[in-house]
Amino acid sequence: MTRLRFTLLIGALLAGLLVSMTFAVMVGSVGITPSIIWEVLFSKIGLPVEATASKAQNIIIWEIRLPRIILAAIVGAALAISGAAIQALVRNPIADPYILGVSSGASVGATMVILLGAFSFLGTYALSFAAFLGAILAVVIVFLLARVNGRTSVIRLLLAGIAISMVFSAITNFMLVTSKQQGGIQAVMHWMLGSLAGAKWSTIGIPFFTFLLVFLLLLLNYRQLNALLLGEELATTLGINLDRFRIFIILVVSLLTGVVVASSGSIGFVGLIIPHLVRMIVGSNYKFVLPISALMGAVFLVWADMVARMAIAPEEMPIGIITAVCGGPFFIWMLRRRRYSFGDGE
Amino acid sequence: MLQVKNISFSVPEKQILHDISFSMDQGKFIGIIGPNGSGKSTMLKIIYRYLKQSSGQVMLYENDMEQMTRKKIAQEMAVVSQETPVLFDFTVKDLVMMGRTPYKQWLAQDSKEDFAIVEESMKLADVLYLKDRTLGQLSGGEKKRVMLARALAQQANILILDEPTNHLDIEHQLQLMDLVKELPITIIAALHDLNLAASYCDELLLMDEGNLHMKGTPEQVLTEETIKQVFHVQAGISKNPFTQKLHLFFYAENVGRSEDK
Numbered sequence: 308m309t310r311l312r313f314t315l316l317i318g319a320l321l322a323g324l325l326v327s328m329t330f331a332v333m334v335g336s337v338g339i340t341p342s343i344i345w346e347v348l349f350s351k352i353g354l355p356v357e358a359t360a361s362k363a364q365n366i367i368i369w370e371i372r373l374p375r376i377i378l379a380a381i382v383g384a385a386l387a388i389s390g391a392a393i394q395a396l397v398r399n400p401i402a403d404p405y406i407l408g409v410s411s412g413a414s415v416g417a418t419m420v421i422l423l424g425a426f427s428f429l430g431t432y433a434l435s436f437a438a439f440l441g442a443i444l445a446v447v448i449v450f451l452l453a454r455v456n457g458r459t460s461v462i463r464l465l466l467a468g469i470a471i472s473m474v475f476s477a478i479t480n481f482m483l484v485t486s487k488q489q490g491g492i493q494a495v496m497h498w499m500l501g502s503l504a505g506a507k508w509s510t511i512g513i514p515f516f517t518f519l520l521v522f523l524l525l526l527l528n529y530r531q532l533n534a535l536l537l538g539e540e541l542a543t544t545l546g547i548n549l550d551r552f553r554i555f556i557i558l559v560v561s562l563l564t565g566v567v568v569a570s571s572g573s574i575g576f577v578g579l580i581i582p583h584l585v586r587m588i589v590g591s592n593y594k595f596v597l598p599i600s601a602l603m604g605a606v607f608l609v610w611a612d613m614v615a616r617m618a619i620a621p622e623e624m625p626i627g628i629i630t631a632v633c634g635g636p637f638f639i640w641m642l643r644r645r646r647y648s649f650g651d652g653e
Numbered sequence: 654m655l656q657v658k659n660i661s662f663s664v665p666e667k668q669i670l671h672d673i674s675f676s677m678d679q680g681k682f683i684g685i686i687g688p689n690g691s692g693k694s695t696m697l698k699i700i701y702r703y704l705k706q707s708s709g710q711v712m713l714y715e716n717d718m719e720q721m722t723r724k725k726i727a728q729e730m731a732v733v734s735q736e737t738p739v740l741f742d743f744t745v746k747d748l749v750m751m752g753r754t755p756y757k758q759w760l761a762q763d764s765k766e767d768f769a770i771v772e773e774s775m776k777l778a779d780v781l782y783l784k785d786r787t788l789g790q791l792s793g794g795e796k797k798r799v800m801l802a803r804a805l806a807q808q809a810n811i812l813i814l815d816e817p818t819n820h821l822d823i824e825h826q827l828q829l830m831d832l833v834k835e836l837p838i839t840i841i842a843a844l845h846d847l848n849l850a851a852s853y854c855d856e857l858l859l860m861d862e863g864n865l866h867m868k869g870t871p872e873q874v875l876t877e878e879t880i881k882q883v884f885h886v887q888a889g890i891s892k893n894p895f896t897q898k899l900h901l902f903f904y905a906e907n908v909g910r911s912e913d914k
Binding site for chain 2: 527530531533534536537538539540541543544545546547548586590591592
């Protein structure tokens with residue numbers, strides 16, 4: 308990966324993201340042309356432009372579609388870099404951001420809010436708050452289980468993640484089967500498969516800034532992430548305080564995935580396949596893997612959300628179904644390709 | 654410069670190292686030899702602080718290594734361990750660049766100096782021609798040399814090698830040993846091949862069942878008597894006519910007997 312190729316790739320992906328987002332705003336029950344989109348955008352940031360857009364178009368673009376599409380980009384980028392970081396942490400190519408229990412913990416929180424009306428004093432924020440709380444609770448338990456003699460063991464981290472996910476899923480399922488509210492059950496199912504429909508300008512600030520912070524923190528530590536991929540012993544001899552660095556990664560990744568899951572449910576597959584796809588293109592150096600993953604994840608989820616809105620319009624498809632349907636076969640194709648090793652170095 | 658004081662190491666139900674003490678001087682090439690399972694690798698891992706001893710101290714320039722930061726240790730000591738990882742795909746030059754990690758602060762870019770050091774290290778380890786290949790495409794021996802180049806890029810005062818000649822053909826064995834011997838730094842190497850140990854090391858530590866059996870020059874340590882005692886084979890000891898270094902021949906104990914008949 309040369310600097311020039313990297314710059315070109317970043318440029319191309321940025322352009323691709325912009326085009327995808329414009330296109331995503333256009334698509335929907337009310338058709339909108341690109342020129343109107345840019346016109347509305349420019350007028351919102353105070354540039355003097357000719358006003359041809361109707362009030363309805365204004366609202367659809369600015370209040371409904373744009374926040375949603377921006378949230379899609381943020382969530383895609385966040386899940387992709389979280390996946391990349393987790394794969395380095397556990398040195399395991401099948402790891403995704405939810406492997407530490409985030410999504411099952413969040414599901415418990417969300418289900419409690421939807422079915423049992425917990426945290427109702429928080430109003431519209433109850434769902435996000437409970438999901439975030441559940442996510443962090445699950446990770447904390449997993450982390451404590453993985454500590455032995457003051458060290459964090461990777462294999463225990465993975466196994467504790469699986470065990471805690473099972474327990475939390477059982478709690479969610481228990482609440483689901485004992486509930487009599489058909490509407491509520493449907494709402495929980497929808498939430499668990501992920502949806503960006505709730506996006507508003509007021510709710511995308513936290514995911515955006517959390518993403519920005521975690522992205523910068525990870526990028527600043529790209530050397531350590533690279534060293535981690537080489538193995539514990541080598542990372543240690545390169546001067547890395549393994550335990551401290553692991554705790555740091557768990558902390559920032561859980562924070563980011565917790566926030567993301569709270570805002571849009573647990574959208575699967577993005578955090579697993581995007582890092583692999585990126586490594587196939589740019590190699591394993593995290594200096595390149597992180598920014599490219601963020602952009603690819605963003606583009607991918609913008610498209611996935613577009614399909615989710617369009618596929619069975621006017622109904623909405625949960626986005627998790629789209630990511631799995633597109634992601635699964637793609638993953639299998641990658642699996643069959645002989646050139647990409649999935650990290651086992653064959 | 655490096656002092657090992659009363660090091661013991663145990664895992665549950667087994668003591669691996671028994672109260673080992675020795676010290677080594679700057680610029681020497683020190684070989685650690687001994688049968689399989691005698692504790693060579695464990696000893697090295699404790700020196701480079703991957704494992705923590707049960708008791709005892711390792712002192713570097715009179716400082717207790719337990720008080721030093723990982724970063725500082727990595728600037729003083731570079732390690733080529735036995736495992737050559739192949740996980741994920743790094744290019745050779747990216748991998749060698751990782752040797753510069755201990756010198757990097759947050760936000761620091763790879764400087765011109767780093768690139769020069771990396772290039773020089775690759776040249777020394779004879780892997781420059783591989784620089785754009787990925788690790789997965791290399792043979793076992795090439796990987797080993799890449800790991801050596803990475804360790805050289807660390808520019809440490811001490812280089813620790815755990816069986817560096819494994820997987821290498823004879824040409825690259827000698828090439829690597831020559832290269833390492835020329836370096837103006839302290840070398841500590843666990844070696845299996847006693848003839849390599851005899852021809853390159855200034856000093857040998859002979860380990861046996863977790864004890865330091867003997868320490869001395871190759872001539873002092875590699876005698877028929879100690880080899881029989883520790884390795885349980887007969888040895889004939891002569892000189893390599895070309896290098897004037899010790900050369901050892903081995904034969905199983907019962908060979909001589911059957912010929913006597």
